[in-house]
Structures are given as C-alpha cells and as structure tokens.
Amino acid sequence: MTSAGAVDLSVNIGALRLRNPILAASGTFGYGVEFAHLLDLNKIGGFVTKGLSLEPIQGSPAPRLCETPSGMLNAVGLQNVGVRAFVAEKIPVLRDFDTLVIANVFGYSADEYSEVIRILEDAPGLAAYELNISCPNVKQGGIQFGSDPVMVSQVVGLARKAAAKRPLWAKLSPLVTDIGLIARAAEEAGADGLTVANTYPAMSLDAATGQSRLGCPTGGLSGPAIRPITLRLVWEVAKTVRIPVIGLGGIEKVDDVLEYLAAGATAVQVGTASFVSPDAAELLARGLQYRAEEYNYSNMSDLKAKLVLKFN
Ligand SMILES: Cc1cc2nc3c(=O)[nH]c(=O)nc-3n(C[C@H](O)[C@H](O)[C@H](O)COP(=O)(O)O)c2cc1C
Numbered sequence: 001m002t003s004a005g006a007v008d009l010s011v012n013i014g015a016l017r018l019r020n021p022i023l024a025a026s027g028t029f030g031y032g033v034e035f036a037h038l039l040d041l042n043k044i045g046g047f048v049t050k051g052l053s054l055e056p057i058q059g060s061p062a063p064r065l066c067e068t069p070s071g072m073l074n075a076v077g078l079q080n081v082g083v084r085a086f087v088a089e090k091i092p093v094l095r096d097f098d099t100l101v102i103a104n105v106f107g108y109s110a111d112e113y114s115e116v117i118r119i120l121e122d123a124p125g126l127a128a129y130e131l132n133i134s135c136p137n138v139k140q141g142g143i144q145f146g147s148d149p150v151m152v153s154q155v156v157g158l159a160r161k162a163a164a165k166r167p168l169w170a171k172l173s174p175l176v177t178d179i180g181l182i183a184r185a186a187e188e189a190g191a192d193g194l195t196v197a198n199t200y201p202a203m204s205l206d207a208a209t210g211q212s213r214l215g216c217p218t219g220g221l222s223g224p225a226i227r228p229i230t231l232r233l234v235w236e237v238a239k240t241v242r243i244p245v246i247g248l249g250g251i252e253k254v255d256d257v258l259e260y261l262a263a264g265a266t267a268v269q270v271g272t273a274s275f276v277s278p279d280a281a282e283l284l285a286r287g288l289q290y291r292a293e294e295y296n297y298s299n300m301s302d303l304k305a306k307l308v309l310k311f312n
Contacts, residue, residue, distance in 0.1 A: 238264025
C-alpha cells in the first residue's frame with residue numbers, strides 16, 4: 001500500500017518503472033498533447049506517440065475509419081509530422097506532464113528506423129522507443145519487417161545500436177505463422193520489451209456499390225473483435241521470451257486488462273477504446289486501483305500471482 005492507502009500498481013518493464021500498467025496506444029492518442037485537456041496524463045502509466053518517420057507523411061485519402069462488428073477498421077497511412085517536427089514542437093509541451101512518453105518509430109528500411117532513433121536520442125523527456133515492425137521493407141519487395149525473423153533481427157539489431165540511451169520495445173505484427181519465432185528473434189537482437197500486437201489486415205465493402213468503406217481497399221482491424229485472437233498471441237509470446245510483454249487489442253474494461261495480465265502481460269495499452277472515451281486509459285487505471293483494493297492485493301506482483309494461479 002502507498003502512504004495514501006492506495007494499492008501500489010507500479011510495474012517494471014526492464015529498467016523502466018511505470019506508475020501503473022495502463023498505457024495509451026500508438027496512433028490512437030496523437031502526440032499526447034491533444035489529449036491533455038481530456039484526461040489527466042499524470043494518472044496513466046504513460047502513452048505511446050503516433051508513429052514517427054524520418055520525413056512527414058500526409059497519409060491516406062478519407063474516409064480513414066469505419067465501424068465493423070465489435071471493432072473498427074483504419075487506414076490512416078501512417079500520417080505524422082515527421083520526427084524533427086515532433087522534437088521541435090511536441091516534446092517541449094510534453095515536458096509539463098509527469099508521464100512516460102514512449103516514441104513509436106517506423107521506417108521503410110532498417111536504416112530509416114535507426115536514423116529516426118538517432119534524432120530522438122538527442123531529445124529530452126522520452127522514456128523508451130517502440131518499433132512498429134508491421135511496416136513494408138521497401139528494399140526487400142515490400143515484405144513486412146515483422147513477418148520474417150531475419151528482417152526482425154536486422155531492424156531490431158540496428159535500432160538497438162542507435163538506441164544507446166533508452167529502452168527499446170518491438171511491437172509485433174499479429175499476421176505471422178509462428179509468433180514465438182519472431183518474438184525470440186526480437187529478444188535476441190536486443191529488445192527490452194515486446195508489444196503484442198498491431199492491427200489485423202482486413203476489409204469492409206459497401207454492399208450497394210461494392211466500394212471499400214475506407215479510402216483504401218484495406219485497413220487494420222482493432223477493437224474488441226480482435227481481443228481473443230491477440231490474447232492468444234500474448235500468451236504464446238509470454239511463455240517464449242524472458243523480456244516483459246505489453247499486451248493490447250480490444251481492451252475496454254478492467255476485466256480485459258486482467259485477462260491480458262493473466263495471459264502473461266506485464267502492462268497493457270489501450271487503443272480503440274480512446275475513440276469511444278478519450279479518458280479510457282485513466283478510467284481503466286482507476287478501475288484497476290478499485291479492483292486491487294476490493295480484492296486486497298498488496299501490489300501488482302501479488303495481483304499477478306493470484307491471477308496466474310486462477311488462470312492455471
Ligand atoms: C487509427 C489508428 C492508428 C494507429 N496507428 C498506429 C501507429 O502509428 N503505429 C503503431 O504501432 N500502431 C498503430 N495503431 C495500432 C494500435 O496502436 C493498436 O496496436 C491496435 O489498434 C490494437 O489495439 P486496440 O484494439 O486497443 O485498438 C493504430 C491503430 C488505430 C486504430
């Protein structure tokens with residue numbers, strides 16, 4: 001218990017200490033600053049920025065989002081201001097908040113990922129990097145980095161060398177045959193944590209016209225529809241690697257958080273739920289606090305130990 005009588009919900013992801021295990025997910029929380037008036041950033045474990053690339057990206061044509069049964073499709077096209085504008089314009093504002101900022105990084109070649117990290121290394125106020133490896137490797141025919149253990153090893157290894165100052169997480173693609181193989185490749189190449197997982201390629205057509213309901217033919221599926229599928233991936237990865245796993249996919253309620261923790265995650269991220277309630281991450285952190293008090297857990301290790309017992 002903390003001095004205020006509340007249960008200590010802090011967790012460690014390697015050397016990084018989070019005040020609680022609830023983070024807001026990349027691409028669903030802007031650069032954090034846009035959400036500062038909608039929730040108390042100081043009450044969540046932290047947040048992951050929109051994906052950052054070497055140059056600004058305009059993104060895909062509208063519409064970029066559409067609802068699907070129990071989920072949402074998005075085709076944002078990785079729109080972002082570019083890493084230099086993030087450092088110059090967003091980081092100075094974020095310094096006013098006592099929350100962990102994790103920079104989500106992507107590129108179209110392994111070198112580009114490292115280049116983005118090198119620029120971020122000189123910026124203050126970041127807690128860690130998260131590599132979005134669900135990106136096409138343009139130099140190798142557009143195959144996703146995250147679908148091939150050799151490419152995962154290459155991109156994580158190079159990023160590891162560039163990220164001298166901060167922890168490095170790899171965010172895995174769910175679209176793989178054996179996620180354990182990919183997870184091991186990322187761990188061996190030096191990742192400090194694994195985020196599981198990104199969205200699932202999917203499509204939705206207008207039955208009257210046959211046209212895509214997005215500006216692109218396909219998009220990424222997120223929300224409650226994917227939760228059971230991603231939960232299984234988290235479980236696979238957590239029993240395969242020693243590094244911490246951060247689970248995400250369809251989390252809306254405290255029970256969903258507990259489900260991911262029971263499957264082996266150390267922390268979780270909240271994505272699509274922030275579109276429904278921008279303060280979803282804060283509400284979940286508070287809900288987890290109430291639940292921990294109700295069940296008399298003394299801290300997160302206690303909670304996890306009891307959950308895993310129930311799980312087995
Ligand atoms: C609109 C939108 C944009 C996203 N952009 C990114 C991104 O830039 N980088 C990334 O790694 N993941 C991105 N994601 C994936 C989410 O971070 C998350 O992995 C996924 O939505 C599953 O979690 P959820 O079901 O809680 O939304 C995006 C998701 C959505 C819905």
